Amino acid sequence: MASIEKVQATAYEEPLAHDVYIEDDPHRAALELNPEKPEKLTWQTVFSIFFLGLGFVGPVSGGFLLVTAILFQIGTELGDVSNIAWMPGGWSIASSVxxxxxxxxxxIFGRRNVTLSGQVIAVVGAIVGATAQTTTTVVVGCTLLGFSAGIIFVAYAGIPEILPNKWRNVGLAWTEGAMAIPWAICGVIIANQLVSKATWRWAFxxxxxxxxxxxxxxxIFYFPPSRPRRDFEKTRWQEIKEIDYIGIILYTAGLTIFLVGLTWAGTPAHxxxxxxxxxxxxxGVLVFIACFVYDFIVPKQxxxxxxxxxxxxxxxxxxxxVFVAGMIFYSMSGLLPQGTLYMFESDPLQIGLTQLPNGIGNFIGGTLIPAIAHKxxxxxxxxxxxxxxxxxFVALYSVAIPQSKGAWMAFQFFGQGCFGMITLLCYFIAGLHVPLRELGIASGLIGTFRSAGxxxxxAIFNTILxxxxxxxxxxxVIAAALEAGxxxxxxxxxxPATVGAATGVPDAFAKVEGATPEVQQAALKAFRAAYGYAFKRVFWATIPFGVIAIICACFVLDxxxxxxxxTAVRMEKETIGGRGTHADDVESKEVHHVSESDKDA
Structure with a gap:
């Protein structure tokens, strides 16, 4: 028995001291603790996964996808468009932390308690956004929602560990499906209809x-193990004191300062x-580097x-x-609706319809394809x-603008549709390589780098634009108008009149003396051409980052x-049907535990 259960630490793993379990080696656990058939899912597990996935909709679909589709409209109504980029920016920074x-x-505390705390913060953030009277307050609401999203994304560790390895991707795909139907698919339509028929506050x-x-x-339903780390030699309070607060402060400060510089860059004042x-x-770069140097040397955790x-x-x-995928997706989520507004359509419904392939691509690439990844x-x-x-396809956006609306729509299906697939594959692959005791921090870091990206x-692409x-x-615009007389x-x-006309303000040229129909047409054409020129530079700027990501992916271990x-864990408490882990976990430890004497045998 000892020879069968003996742990052989692989080159990429640190030695496991004291009490060791096969579950601490994810490769051995997957291959040796592999029943003929996967365990039958209980209703409690199904409902847990359902509500965990549903938890993403509030902070992500409402607080990010809908809001980024109408940034300009929110800023215009509140009288401040200069800070609208900080709505998605604040969301991303907060979630990355x-x-x-x-x-x-x-x-330390278990996935349940942490997830519930994130859902409470989501409610608070949404209330702040819904009642905001200034753009800055909306930024605060979005930041709180981003912070809550990062906490709720603990489900990216919680869902896989309660499913058989080969079905983990199905559970993760549900999280993307919850956000996609109808929000990612029709989010721009919904957001613009809310603006025109009711109020943007409905997003919150x-x-x-x-x-x-x-x-x-x-x-009601989610009761996973309360101590995933299984470090019973320390109290929770001891583990809390060991959390790397200095590293968190350095990371947050470095990223924020860096982004402030990038956001200011290229403006008339800066x-x-x-x-x-x-x-x-x-x-910002120096503080960020200091964060890694400090983290790799000083703190215990x-x-x-x-x-x-x-x-x-x-x-x-x-x-x-995932950093590069996040760079491209999150920035394009805000920029592409703006591109449609500035280059093709000012009617809110038409803007939404133009972005529809984007949403459908997100659903297929983020839900349907990942759901069959194990096949x-x-x-x-x-x-x-x-x-x-x-x-x-993100590079091909530049071919479509500002003249080909059909190509602009079609290319978004592919360019934006791959993000969910890339993200879930990163979680999926990492979850099969990383020991269960580190799955929470590993999943958190993937989310951190995605949001940091x-x-x-x-900041980069908005600054270029x-x-x-x-x-x-x-x-x-001036050259074209003068040429038209x-x-x-x-x-x-x-x-100001040209900007107003391009963004749907009725009779924007009415009070401008000399603005004949020919002048208006020439000015609008020049306006759209200028934005087309700027957006092309944005899309071309994504190419080197994409190449780096592809090279890195070639060296990932499949x-x-x-x-x-x-299946890594079972529920600790039964609420409907099935069995919990309490007894089974004890049995598992008796069977799969490797003592120091066993290792010496």
């Missing part, structure tokens, strides 16, 4: 409704070469664990992949294909061989 905090805490009302329902369902841009960018990062092919490369196998190759499709991408438009749009003495009124019937 809370992901890893929540991952660590869930390993929807978040409140889903957050409350998911919180109640989670509280040219690229100004100290107000260079100083925060450099300082680091924000970025060196042992986990040493699993290069099993884990670290996935962080690069396709070759997880690494699936990831490479998805990254390649994303790279090619979104924050960086949002803003800086190019600031230079090109007035120059082109517009009097030079009225140029001061021309740009985990397809571990798609077995093994």
């Amino acid at each position: 809370s992901f890893s905090i929540a991952g660590s805490l869930s390993d 009302y929807i978040a409140i409704i889903y957050a409350v329902i998911s919180m109640i369902g989670t509280a 040219p690229w070469r100004s100290a107000s841009v260079i100083a925060p960018i450099v300082l 680091p924000f970025f664990p060196l042992g986990l990062f040493r699993r290069y092919r099993e884990f670290t490369l996935l962080l690069v992949v 396709i196998k070759h997880l690494k190759m699936q990831m490479i294909v998805a990254l390649t499709v994303q790279l090619v 979104g924050s960086v991408g949002n 803003t800086s190019v438009v600031t230079t090109e749009m007035p120059k082109r 517009f009097p030079a003495s009225n140029l001061a009124d021309l740009i 985990s397809s061989q571990y798609l077995t019937n093994h």
Whole structure:
């Protein structure tokens, strides 16, 4: 028996001291604790997965997808469009921080308590957003919702561990499906209809409704093991004191300062070469580097664990992949509806219809294909294909603008549709490589890097767009209007009227003397061409990042061989049907425990 159960630590794992269980080696657990048939799912497990997935809808679909589709409209109604980029920016920064905090805490307090706390914060954030009277307050609401999203994403560890290995992807696909139907598919239509028929505040009302329902369902059905880490030599209070608070502060400060510099860059008040841009960018990078140096040397329980990062092919490369995927997806979620508004349509319903392929692609790529990933196998190759499709079609957006609306719609189906697939494959592959005791922090780090990528991408690509438009749009509009016979003495009124007409303001040119139909047509054409020129630079800027992600994916260690019937944990408390883990876990420990004497045998 001892020879069968003896733990052989692999090259990428640190030695396991004292009491050791097969479950601490995910590869051995998958292959040796592999029954002929997967355990039958209980209704409690099914409902737990259902409500955990539903919990994503409030903070992500309501607080991010719907809001980013109508950033300009929200800012316009509240009288401040200068800070609208911080709505998705604040969401992404907050979620990137809370992901890893929540991952660590869930390993101490259990997934249930942490998930419920995130759902409570989601309700609070949605209420703040729904009652906001300024753009800044909406940013605060979005930031709280982003923070709650990072906590609720503990479900990306909680769902897989209560399912057989080969079905983990199905549970994860449900989380994307909950966010997609109808929100990701028709989110832009819904958001714009809310603006035109009711109020943008309904985006936050929807978040409140889903957050409350998911919180109640989670509280009733979800009872996973209360101590996933199984470190019974320490009290919870000891483990809380060991959390890397300094690392968290350094990470948050470095990322925020860096993004402030990037967001300011290229504006009239802050040219690229100004100290107000260079100083925060450099300082942010230095603080960020200091965070990693500190984490790898000092704390007992680091924000970025060196042992986990040493699993290069099993884990670290996935962080690069998901960072780039987040850069492109989250930034494009806000930019593409703006592109449709500025280059093609000003009617809210038409904007939504134009973005419909984007949403359908998200549903297919984030839900349907990942749900059969275990049937396709070759997880690494699936990831490479998805990254390649994303790279090619995001670059192809530049071919469609500003003249081809049909191509603009079709390319979004592929360009945006791959994100969910890439993300879930990262969670799926990592979950099959990382020991159960580290699954919370590993899942949290994947979420951290995904959201951090979104924050960086949002800042970089918005800055490129803003800086190019600031230079090109007035120059082109003025030249086109003068050529069409517009009097030079009225140029001061021309740009505001052109922007108003392009974004759907009725009779925007009515009070502009000399704005003949020919002048209006020429000015609008030049306006759209200027935005087309700027957006092309944005799309081309994504190419080098996409290439880096594809190269990294080529070196990821495939985990397809571990798609077995093994289930990592069972519920600790029964609420409807089935059996909990309490007795079974004791039995499991008796059978699969490896003592020090066994290892010496």
